[in-house]
Amino acid sequence: MPLDPALNSLGLPKPPSETRVVVAMSGGVDSSVVAAQLAEEGYDVVGVTLQLYDHGAALAKKGACCAGRDIHDARRVAETMGFPHYVLDYENTFREAVIDEFADSYLAGATPVPCIRCNERVKFKDLLNTARDLDADCMATGHYIQRKMGDLGAELHQAADAARDQSYFLFSTTKEQLDYLRFPLGHLHSKAETRALAQRYGLSVADKPDSQDICFVPNGNYAAVIEKLRPGAAEPGEIVDPNGHVLGVHKGVIHYTIGQRRGLGIGGLADPLYVVKLDVDKRQVVVGPKEMLATRRVPLREVNWLGDDGLTDMAEREIAVKVRSTRPPIPAILRPISQTEAEVELMVAEEGVSPGQACVFYAPDDSRVLGGGWIWRGR
Structure with a gap:
């Protein structure tokens, strides 16, 4: 009240x-x-x-x-x-x-x-x-x-x-x-x-x-919806390691997400592998060890700033960020590039940061939301 x-x-x-x-x-x-x-x-x-x-x-x-x-x-x-x-x-x-x-x-x-x-x-x-x-x-x-x-x-x-x-x-x-x-x-x-x-x-x-x-x-079946919206989207391709060696085949890149481990169809390997990259042009799903998912630098575009000052008033500032909705905010440095673009440096590397997701800004010392932006390219 x-x-x-x-x-x-x-x-x-x-x-x-x-x-x-x-x-x-x-x-x-x-x-x-x-x-x-x-x-x-x-x-x-x-x-x-x-x-x-x-x-x-x-x-x-x-x-x-x-x-x-x-x-x-x-x-x-x-x-x-x-x-x-x-x-x-x-x-x-x-x-x-x-x-x-x-x-x-x-x-x-x-x-x-x-x-x-x-x-x-x-x-x-x-x-x-x-x-x-x-x-x-x-x-x-x-x-x-x-x-x-x-x-x-x-x-x-x-x-x-x-x-x-x-x-x-x-x-x-x-x-x-x-x-x-x-x-x-x-x-x-x-x-x-x-x-x-x-x-x-x-x-x-x-x-x-x-x-x-x-x-x-x-x-939650994203792939089925995409196939309805874009017929022919699920074209098969190769599952490869970071060096390009073929490990298996897939039924369409749309069935995979960054960080995915289960359902890859390439069992029998000594160490668990994760999806680390989706190469749409080559129709390849690139898999690798978990450490390849670790990301510290996150490029952003379409930034919306809700702070009291201007986004570009400071060369950098300490904030907290969420790169996934289910995780708590973590310490980071925000470096503005323009009024709508910025880079975030995470103090501790996060796994599975993916283009298309949001990076949301928070004040480091209270509950205030300072805006955010869209992650727009690979690690």
């Missing part, structure tokens, strides 16, 4: 009843609780669910984000709490801005993170603009991340619950977007608290399981 009594719980200077909030509703428990909580507090809530693809098509899976069941669940929550709910058709936008790039990046040997692009190009861009068109004062989501007011404006901070923190997927949020966004769940210390709130509001989604996969990738 804000300290200034003149502000409401969303930090705006008027009563909740005069404050319109668009809530991005996926049909899951998190965004449903946000909408229900704000409605109970008396805000003028408008729920919006995006239909991102045809939920009857082969790409979608039962229970996927924004598929048919989720649209139904979001609508039911709106009916329960008594606020309007709209479904917007964003299929073309989602395919062009997220799915096509996902397929092309994968074909190029990268390991893309489409959830970041969806937040960046769809939810926090087109949907945010729609919220403004609806005369909303702000847009709220169910993401586990915190928005705090600093001396120079709104800041992005990690969630109170480290196990639920989604800051890795929101690093590209701009300062302008952050002024308009709200994240009411970021202060909670466990998912159990969220589900307890859902029970208290009588929501039908209180016990709904969390989605574990990318919404348009059934059962």
Whole structure:
């Protein structure tokens, strides 16, 4: 709650009843609780669910984000709490801005993170603009991340619950977007608290399981989706060692990721081997010992900087970074090259750093998110 009594719980200077909030509703428990909580507090809530693809098509899976069941669940929550709910058709936008790039990046040997692009190009861009068109004062989501007011404006901070923190997927949020966004769940210390709130509001989604996969990738099978999107993409080739010696054959580079050990089909060797490089042009999967995965220098592009000063104001600065969503931040040095490019030097080498993934920046001494960038070429 804000300290200034003149502000409401969303930090705006008027009563909740005069404050319109668009809530991005996926049909899951998190965004449903946000909408229900704000409605109970008396805000003028408008729920919006995006239909991102045809939920009857082969790409979608039962229970996927924004598929048919989720649209139904979001609508039911709106009916329960008594606020309007709209479904917007964003299929073309989602395919062009997220799915096509996902397929092309994968074909190029990268390991893309489409959830970041969806937040960046769809939810926090087109949907945010729609919220403004609806005369909303702000847009709220169910993401586990915190928005705090600093001396120079709104800041992005990690969630109170480290196990639920989604800051890795929101690093590209701009300062302008952050002024308009709200994240009411970021202060909670466990998912159990969220589900307890859902029970208290009588929501039908209180016990709904969390989605574990990318919404348009059934059962986490990336390769199957790529083959549907890009027929003929799974061309066979050679599995080679770093010196080019052929160790076996594969059924397509798209079936492999950097750091992969299992399922290589080259058993019988004395030491375990890992995928250390994907050579798309030669259709080769390069394998080597684990130490070849170690990386300290990470080149970045499309950098988004959320610090108080300018990115290039300093030649280098100490920060902490995540190169994978599931790992804690580690010490690093950030060296800007331009307003959108930089290099990160990790103090301790990380394994399996791959082009297409994100490198997210954090303040070294607190929970603040300072932005991040996209890893764009091999070690």
